[in-house]
Amino acid sequence: xxxxxxxxxxxxxxxxxxxxxxxxxxxxxxxxxxxxxxxxxxxxxxxxxxxxxxxxxxxxxxxxxxxxxxxxxxxxxxxxxxxxxxxxxxxxxxxxxxxxxxxxxxxxxxxxxxxxxxxxxxxxxxxxxxxxxxxxxxxxxxxxxxxxxxxxxxxxxxxxxxxxxxxxxxxxxxxxxxxxxxxxxxxxxxxxxxxxxxxxxxxxxxxxxxxxxxxxx
Amino acid sequence: xxxxxxxxxxxxxxxxxxxxxxxxxxxxxxxxxxxxxxxxxxxxxxxxxxxxxxxxxxxxxxxxxxxxxxxxxxxxxxxxxxxxxxxxxxxxxxxxxxxxxxxxxxxxxxxxxxxxxxxxxxxxxxxxxxxxxxxxxxxxxxxxxxxxxxxxxxxxxxxxxxxxxxxxxxxxxxxxxxxxxxxxxxxxxxxxxxxxxxxxxxxxxxxxxxxxxxxxx
Numbered sequence: 001x002x003x004x005x006x007x008x009x010x011x012x013x014x015x016x017x018x019x020x021x022x023x024x025x026x027x028x029x030x031x032x033x034x035x036x037x038x039x040x041x042x043x044x045x046x047x048x049x050x051x052x053x054x055x056x057x058x059x060x061x062x063x064x065x066x067x068x069x070x071x072x073x074x075x076x077x078x079x080x081x082x083x084x085x086x087x088x089x090x091x092x093x094x095x096x097x098x099x100x101x102x103x104x105x106x107x108x109x110x111x112x113x114x115x116x117x118x119x120x121x122x123x124x125x126x127x128x129x130x131x132x133x134x135x136x137x138x139x140x141x142x143x144x145x146x147x148x149x150x151x152x153x154x155x156x157x158x159x160x161x162x163x164x165x166x167x168x169x170x171x172x173x174x175x176x177x178x179x180x181x182x183x184x185x186x187x188x189x190x191x192x193x194x195x196x197x198x199x200x201x202x203x204x205x206x207x208x209x210x211x212x213x214x215x216x217x
Numbered sequence: 218x219x220x221x222x223x224x225x226x227x228x229x230x231x232x233x234x235x236x237x238x239x240x241x242x243x244x245x246x247x248x249x250x251x252x253x254x255x256x257x258x259x260x261x262x263x264x265x266x267x268x269x270x271x272x273x274x275x276x277x278x279x280x281x282x283x284x285x286x287x288x289x290x291x292x293x294x295x296x297x298x299x300x301x302x303x304x305x306x307x308x309x310x311x312x313x314x315x316x317x318x319x320x321x322x323x324x325x326x327x328x329x330x331x332x333x334x335x336x337x338x339x340x341x342x343x344x345x346x347x348x349x350x351x352x353x354x355x356x357x358x359x360x361x362x363x364x365x366x367x368x369x370x371x372x373x374x375x376x377x378x379x380x381x382x383x384x385x386x387x388x389x390x391x392x393x394x395x396x397x398x399x400x401x402x403x404x405x406x407x408x409x410x411x412x413x414x415x416x417x418x419x420x421x422x423x424x425x426x427x428x429x430x431x432x433x434x
Contacts, residue, residue, distance in 0.1 A: 106329050110411070147433035154415075183418050191415030194327070198371075198408030201400050202432065214431045215419065216364035 004029055004061025006054055006076050008037040011093055011137045012067035018141035020045045022172055029057025029080065058084035063091065063165070070096035070115050071108060074122060085126045089162045091169075092116055092189075093132045093140070095196050104200045107193065116156055116189030127162035130189040131155050131170065134199065136209035143174050143212075151212035154181050156188040181215060221246055221278025223271055223293050225254040228310055228354045229284035235358035237262045239389055246274025246297065275301035280308065280382070287313035287332050288325060291339055302343045306379045308386075309333055309406075310349045310357070312413050321417045324410065333373055333406030344379035347406040348372050348387065351416065353426035360391050360429075368429035371398050373405040398432060 005016040006029045016026045028038045028051045038051035050060075058064055058080035068076040073094045077085065096115040097105040109115055116130040132140045132153060143149040153175060157163050163182055171177055183191060195213070203209050222233040223246045233243045245255045245268045255268035267277075275281055275297035285293040290311045294302065313332040314322040326332055333347040349357045349370060360366040370392060372380050380399055388394055400408060412430070420426050 111327050111414070112323050151433050181419070181422075183415075183422065188418050191418045194411040194414050197328070197411050198400075201405050201408045202398070205398075205400065206434070211432055211434045214433050215428055216368050216431050217423070217428045 001025070002027075002060055002062050004057035004059075004064040004080075005067055006030075006057055006064065006080060007067035007069070008035055008041065009067065009069065011140070012065070013037075013041055014137040014141050015065050015067055015093070016041060016049065017045060018173060020048045024048065025060075026050070027052055027057045027060040029054040031076075031079065054080040055084060061088070063089045063169075066090060066092045066094050066119070068094060070094040071098065073115060074118060077119060077123060082123055082126075085123055087125055087127070089127045089129060089159075089165060090119070090123070091132070091166055092119055092128055092130045095133050095193055097196060104197065104204070107196065110194055111190065114187070114189040114193045116186050116193065120158065120186045127157065127159040128186055129155060129157035129159070129162050129166045130186065130192060131166055134192050134195045135212050139210070139212060141173050143176075143179075146210055146212050147214065149174060149176060150179065151214040152179050152181055154183050154188075154192045156183050156186050156192060158185050179214075218242070219244075219277055219279050221274035221276075221281040221297075222284055223247075223274055223281065223297060224284035224286070225252055225258065226284065226286065228357070229282070230254075230258055231354040231358050232282050232284055232310070233258060233266065234262060235390060237265045241265065242277075243267070244269055244274045244277040246271040248293075248296065271297040272301060278305070280306045280386075283307055283309045283311050283336070285311055287311040288315065290332060291335060294336060294340060299340055299343075302340055304342055304344070306344045306346060306376075306382060307336070307340070308349075308383055309336055309345055309347045312350050312410055314413060314417075321414070321421070324413065327411055328407065331404070331406040331410045333403050333410065337375065337403045344374065344376040345403055346372060346374035346376070346379050346383045347403065347409060348383055351409050351412045352429050356427070356429060358390050360393075360396075363427055363429050364431065366391060366393060367396065368431040369396050369398055371400050371405075371409045373400050373403050373409060375402050396431075
């Protein structure tokens with residue numbers, strides 16, 4: 001499958017690399033066509049990897065991953081272009097973290113709204129699925145790195161078929177389907193984005209991002 | 218030990234009953250001295266159980282449990298009286314849930330502040346420890362009801378000695394000390410209070426509050 005990965009940070013790198021390993025073609029998008037980090041990533045990942053602008057990546061992908069930082073996500077998606085995203089699945093991994101006032105970060109949107117909902121409202125015909133935003137990037141694509149892979153990831157989105165496809169992708173990443181919890185529509189992204197204030201404190205305390213949350217019954 | 222439990226709802230009932238079972242004396246406090254639910258609870262719990270106003274309960278307790286609803290907590294604590302709470306450990310189990318705009322509830326305070334912090338600021342010489350607010354009341358006092366008792370509870374507070382005492386109390390409730398995570402000072406209550414938006418969605422989906430979160434590494 002042709003996929004577009006928006007963002008050249010650690011999340012984009014981890015997701016893009018995993019997709020290439022799984023045999024997908026990946027175009028990594030950034031603000032400029034000749035991004036240093038994107039070029040280095042392409043070099044490392046061979047013939048199935050390419051890079052371009054946000055627009056190039058969105059045009060290329062059948063499924064798009066939003067791996068940009070939360071504060072830049074809406075701008076990045078506008079640059080990608082609504083016509084290039086139209087009807088496609090957009091897997092939103094971003095978090096609305098605001099580091100501008102120091103540590104720990106606060107959220108730029110929370111409580112009665114979420115970044116996932118803002119993205120869905122801005123691009124109403126895009127099939128937004130929020131997932132993977134509650135854990136560190138190495139674990140997104142290699143869940144077995146903690147607790148034998150036995151921990152929880154969430155799905156939020158309005159489109160059941162899109163969520164089913166994202167579930168298959170997550171399983172291909174190594175997730176056990178029983179550990180993927182579909183919370184409901186995109187408004188449930190409020191719940192997972194508001195996990196971050198706890199996550200950053202646990203990160204600070206453990207001094208490693210290699211931990212996760214498991215819902216137990 | 219003499220303890221005060223503020224609030225006559227399910228949380229106050231569960232905590233008060235457990236404390237009596239463990240041999241403590243408990244005075245349950247409410248807005249009025251002759252509260253029907255408090256009287257019923259006293260009848261059920263025998264000689265170590267008594268009831269009175271918020272002020273009576275705060276005077277009586279060496280340790281006070283805030284089991285009032287979040288939107289009423291500051292008022293209840295003002296009724297309890299700062300001189301009756303002074304220097305004491307206040308175990309704050311409340312959550313700032315606002316049900317006035319329908320379901321799911323939003324939070325009356327979040328992101329850059331928390332109810333735990335508001336309480337600490339309003340009563341600066343009280344040793345506030347936020348805990349047990351991320352799970353359902355049956356599990357607070359009987360953690361073995363899910364996953365063999367193997368799941369996580371958090372502590373937030375500025376006073377290390379107070380947190381150590383609360384940890385002992387949690388262990389007496391059935392918690393394994395290794396499952397109690399001290400997140401740091403009272404500002405970390407932002408993290409645990411913001412778990413609630415996810416918790417209410419999971420509750421709605423599972424149709425039972427008998428689930429919990431476990432942090433795994």
